[in-house]
Amino acid sequence: MNKQEANIIVDGGYKPAQVTLKQGVPAQLTFKRISNVGCLDQVQLPAFHIKTDLPLNEAQTFAIDTSKPGGYTFSCGMDMAHGKVVIE
Template sequence: MTLDQIIVTLTGFFLICMIIKFFWMKGKKALPLTPLIDGIQKQLIIVKGGYTPDTIIVKRDVPVQLTFRREENSSCSEMVQLPDFEKSLKLPEGEDVSVEFTPTKIGEFEFACQMGMLRGKLIVDL
């Protein structure tokens, strides 16, 4: 093996290791609980190409207020549905729209646009 072949092989191996580390060994950040304000867990969700944040952690049996602010004009983001809580909201562009409910079951519950392309997750914990 020539020096050039060794350098190319080692560089390729290094790059493969970096790709593996970046995509499959990336540590997950702990998500904070939704802040409690006046006895209500309140979270602002920005709708722009998706939901930010897309994962929300709340406590069971404590009222939740999710406020959606749509900052785009895509037809897909005109509505958000929370089927497990029997809630559905129309989201006018540039306006804050809130939904309130009290989760009584522990688990992971999805919210999504009417087409299911934009998705988020509500995690209810003790």
């Protein structure tokens, strides 16, 4: 395996709320917001310096550095809804 992808649907929450990535394998993480439920029009993943708008129905993809194992929380712009990226 020389690359990996994870997809999160944003629909009033994060589905799934946790994704697991393999350490050391280049990764792409995609968020796609499909509804106006909740306050999820921004996402932030501070450990990877990501904070961005999630336009409705427009997938946003980010490269994730998987060199360091751990659990990295992401949330909406107001830090209310949460999910986690686990690298192991």
